[in-house]
Amino acid sequence: MVKVDGSGNQSSLIQVRDLDKTYRRGGEEIHVLQGLNLDVSPGEFVAFMGPSGSGKTTLLNLMGGLDVPTRGSITVAGDEITHMSSGKLTEWRARHVGFIFQMYNLIPVLTAFQNVELPLLLTKLSKAERRSHVETALSIVGLSDRMNHFPRQLSGGQEQRVTIARAIVSDPTFLLCDEPTGDLDRKSASEVMALLEELVGSHHKTVLMVTHDPLVAARAHTTLHLDKGVLVEGSKLQQGVPAGGVA
Amino acid sequence: MKFARIIWANLFRKRVRLLLTIGSFAVALFLFVFLAVVSDAFNRGADVAGADRLVIINRTSIINPIPLKYRDQILRIPGVKAITHNNWFGGTYIEEKNFFPQFVIDPENQREVFPELIVPDDQWNAFLKDRQGAIAGRQLADRFHWKVGDRIPIKTTLYGSNGVWEFNLVGIYHGKRPQDDETQFWFQWNYFEEKVPESFKGNIGWYVLRVNNPDDAPKIAKTIDDMYANSPYETKTETESAFAAGWVKQFGNIQKLIVSIGIVVFFTLLLVTGNTMAISVRERTSELAVFKAIGYSDLSILFFVLAEALTIALIGGLLGLGLAMLAVPALGSALNGLLPSIILKWSFLGFGLLVAVFTGILSGILPGWGAMRLRVVNALRRV
Numbered sequence: 096m097v098k099v100d101g102s103g104n105q106s107s108l109i110q111v112r113d114l115d116k117t118y119r120r121g122g123e124e125i126h127v128l129q130g131l132n133l134d135v136s137p138g139e140f141v142a143f144m145g146p147s148g149s150g151k152t153t154l155l156n157l158m159g160g161l162d163v164p165t166r167g168s169i170t171v172a173g174d175e176i177t178h179m180s181s182g183k184l185t186e187w188r189a190r191h192v193g194f195i196f197q198m199y200n201l202i203p204v205l206t207a208f209q210n211v212e213l214p215l216l217l218t219k220l221s222k223a224e225r226r227s228h229v230e231t232a233l234s235i236v237g238l239s240d241r242m243n244h245f246p247r248q249l250s251g252g253q254e255q256r257v258t259i260a261r262a263i264v265s266d267p268t269f270l271l272c273d274e275p276t277g278d279l280d281r282k283s284a285s286e287v288m289a290l291l292e293e294l295v296g297s298h299h300k301t302v303l304m305v306t307h308d309p310l311v312a313a314r315a316h317t318t319l320h321l322d323k324g325v326l327v328e329g330s331k332l333q334q335g336v337p338a339g340g341v342a
Numbered sequence: 343m344k345f346a347r348i349i350w351a352n353l354f355r356k357r358v359r360l361l362l363t364i365g366s367f368a369v370a371l372f373l374f375v376f377l378a379v380v381s382d383a384f385n386r387g388a389d390v391a392g393a394d395r396l397v398i399i400n401r402t403s404i405i406n407p408i409p410l411k412y413r414d415q416i417l418r419i420p421g422v423k424a425i426t427h428n429n430w431f432g433g434t435y436i437e438e439k440n441f442f443p444q445f446v447i448d449p450e451n452q453r454e455v456f457p458e459l460i461v462p463d464d465q466w467n468a469f470l471k472d473r474q475g476a477i478a479g480r481q482l483a484d485r486f487h488w489k490v491g492d493r494i495p496i497k498t499t500l501y502g503s504n505g506v507w508e509f510n511l512v513g514i515y516h517g518k519r520p521q522d523d524e525t526q527f528w529f530q531w532n533y534f535e536e537k538v539p540e541s542f543k544g545n546i547g548w549y550v551l552r553v554n555n556p557d558d559a560p561k562i563a564k565t566i567d568d569m570y571a572n573s574p575y576e577t578k579t580e581t582e583s584a585f586a587a588g589w590v591k592q593f594g595n596i597q598k599l600i601v602s603i604g605i606v607v608f609f610t611l612l613l614v615t616g617n618t619m620a621i622s623v624r625e626r627t628s629e630l631a632v633f634k635a636i637g638y639s640d641l642s643i644l645f646f647v648l649a650e651a652l653t654i655a656l657i658g659g660l661l662g663l664g665l666a667m668l669a670v671p672a673l674g675s676a677l678n679g680l681l682p683s684i685i686l687k688w689s690f691l692g693f694g695l696l697v698a699v700f701t702g703i704l705s706g707i708l709p710g711w712g713a714m715r716l717r718v719v720n721a722l723r724r725v
Contacts, residue, residue: 156718156719159635161635161718161719161722162719181640182639182640185634185637185638185639185640186637186639188635188636188637189636189637189638190637194632194635194636196632196722198628200628200629200631200632200722202348202351202629202632203355203629204351204352204354204355205347205348205351209347209348209351213348213633213636214636214637216344216345216348217637217638222344261636
């Protein structure tokens with residue numbers, strides 16, 4: 096269930112209420128988000144679309160605890176994150192959020208295995224346990240045979256799959272994807288989307304994704320449009336996407 | 343330790359830059375230790391000075407003589423335990439470059455005034471019996487591969503134009519303490535007095551005396567100087583440490599020069615390493631943002647940057663100190679006795695290591711602080 100009118104109940108995994116975000120550029124105030132409401136239930140796959148500068152990434156950053164709102168509240172799995180200190184928010188991110196970025200953002204001097212292991216180094220898991228978790232994550236994304244490769248030795252699609260493995264290795268509450276296919280060709284994009292669908296379908300993950308691409312958005316359960324700082328619900332049919340999704 | 347792999351991998355990101363930075367550290371630390379060793383060598387006189395010893399020189403200058411007849415008068419002053427006298431010979435061995443200090447000594451009292459310089463009794467007795475006998479310090483003998491029984495020709499231009507004086511090496515002395523000077527060459531006053539031109543006879547270079555109680559040293563020094571005030575050979579009496587310090591001052595303010603160079607080296611090193619770390623952090627802005635996004639705290643980011651800076655400093659520092667351990671003994675012999683024996687003390691190495699650690703931490707603080715304060719949202723936008 097995804098709602099944008101603020102009528103969601105306590106069963107929502109993510110609850111956003113009256114969210115405002117204002118930037119000050121020079122002497123001018125820019126209202127990016129205005130009184131935004133959102134409820135997302137567990138296991139949902141939501142795509143956010145909208146023109147450049149409409150606040151998609153800002154919304155994602157706020158829900159991921161990377162930025163703080165000017166007004167309003169965000170509650171995730173019962174935790175009100177908008178009033179957390181910077182330190183608490185860092186710990187919260189480590190536990191609850193998996194990030195997938197457009198440019199992959201892998202550490203170039205570490206192997207795929209070591210990149211995926213990074214979030215686990217913050218936990219109390221033993222070396223053997225960490226290895227087991229990393230191997231599982233890499234097998235889910237289909238890169239068991241590439242774990243000792245450095246990012247420069249992988250294709251763009253493979254790099255993004257390593258990023259997805261890094262995002263899921265600590266079993267976070269939800270995944271935030273910022274243009275996950277923005278830097279990929281159609282084939283690789285389709286593979287990555289299939290992987291995200293599998294994470295939602297088979298592993299019951301909640302995925303929130305920002306994209307410019309209607310074909311990619313069509314693979315999500317719900318597409319929301321951001322315009323002038325407000326969310327509007329859309330549907331696959333309204334987008335005019337052919338059945339079968341991303342080609 | 344689980345983060346060591348990340349720190350290590352980041353270090354080797356730009357290998358050439360890493361090597362150059364480590365090289366800067368190594369050279370700077372080597373220079374730092376070398377300066378400390380030279381400074382120590384210049385000040386060695388003060389370190390080895392006996393608290394109960396006074397040195398008497400001509401008030402005009404040490405190169406002006408003092409009459410030998412003062413000796414018995416000074417010995418009668420209450421509180422004076424023993425007195426000996428020396429002359430500077432200023433010769434060279436075979437070639438001009440083989441320079442070392444040669445002293446004309448008073449065999450009767452030398453050992454009583456300088457008990458820390460040990461000559462075996464049998465060698466000392468042989469010295470007393472041989473007017474041309476000479477005793478060399480252990481380091482000096484090692485330098486020229488001399489052994490007891492060798493004939494040593496010393497060329498001088500100070501005392502007559504005759505040129506070469508011949509000596510029989512009858513003994514080798516050594517110091518009780520590591521800092522004692524073992525580079526001197528001693529020969530007998532009687533032989534010297536016999537060979538110098540008439541105008542030099544009856545004069546010595548300086549006296550060294552021992553007092554019964556070091557607390558009486560200032561009073562005795564004043565008594566001596568008062569005794570010879572307004573005479574043709576006025577004296578200047580001071581403690582041996584003051585004399586040694588004055589001797590060093592003749593070269594100019596060496597200590598200040600060395601400290602100044604050391605400070606310049608330190609700050610240059612700080613700027614080089616700080617700049618390297620700043621560039622390294624700036625290049626990784628988006629990666630650091632990812633670390634923070636996935637849950638690494640601000641302090642752990644600071645830790646990563648400081649650990650990298652410290653690792654560079656330690657590797658470079660240890661290399662520099664190793665270089666100093668290899669090079670200082672070689673430099674010591676290359677200086678050909680221009681300075682007292684050059685000693686690389688453990689304290690210098692320890693201090694060098696401290697300087698390396700301090701510089702490493704200092705150079706990492708500013709870029710580390712910047713990385714720590716980085717806002718993830720802004721940093722990710724810079725990709």
